[in-house]
Amino acid sequence: MNKKIKYWLVTLAFILVGGSIGFLFGYLSEGKSSDGWFSLKWYVVFPYDVVFFLLAGACLVLLVLVLRGLQTLNRQSHEAVDEELYSPAEQAVSKLFMQATLLQSIATLWLFAGASYSFEVSENYERIVGVLLISSVVLTGVGWILSRKVTKQMNELVPRLAVDLYDTNPQKQYNDLVQRLDESEKLQMYKAGFVTMRWMLTLLYILLFVIFIYSLLVESQINLLLVVGLLAIANQTFYFVVANQQTKKRRF
Amino acid sequence: MRLANRVRELRARFRLSQHELAEQIEVSRQTIALIERGDYSPSVVIALKMAQLFKEPVEMIFYLEEEQQ
Structure with missing residues (x-):
């Protein structure tokens, strides 16, 4: 496996595992009780619970959509009929790219929404910020991995307009793309x-x-x-x- | 007035797919599809390449017609 890919995969795997644990122990808990253990809460305590719920729901739906879309992508026809501008596979991959980008945007929104609430709820400041940072980083990471995967599929579908996923100079890449x-x-x-x-x-x-x-x-x-x-x-x-x-x- | 064309008809006569025609005149298949639909007016270069390929004068492939109300 390419060293660069391995490095990113290992880093993201750590974020994913750490984030999931942090999310479970932090988001579902009411806080540390006197005996030092977390107690789970299944009801709305603060307004941010509702915001979290909505954002998490949106992220989950998008996650399922992207994963299902990636699974069914290979079954889509790569040939467009004359009346169509794009083949079914091209249309599907473009939709997937939009969904993966939306997932990343909502995860970022999660971070900002949570951070603003965390200032209001001062007594839970540390825990909430920690949990929010980790969960939003996890979701953004997942969105990032998915959008990379979708971009890879796009590159395979339209090799003429392929972009380098690891290019560190976006301006040069944009100029090259426009030339093509x-x-x-x-x-x-x-x-x-x-x-x-x-x-x-x-x-x-x-x-x-x-x-x-x-x-x-x-x-x-x-x-x-x-x-x-x-x-x-x-x-x-x-x-x-x-x-x-x-x-x-x-x-x- | 709008630009109309006979690209689809000529392509069928030459038994070319959109993809094959696109490859021959070095554009994308989407460009051919857009031209055939009348959604894109090609440059002189593309028009001349098509004329050369279909062995027809440019004005026999692309022509102006009255817009329908």
């Missing part, structure tokens, strides 16, 4: 980038508005307003800078 795209694919990529930017901006402005209203009605959230506002500005500026650079590079 043909003219319609470049247009699709440009459209996808533009639509993503528009959606991101719209969502950020909606979020900004919601936080602003919340600040007026309930509690002042100046820091959050500043962060989201800066993100929106950075998003817009970055897009225009990149678009401008690309226009200058273009040969007519």
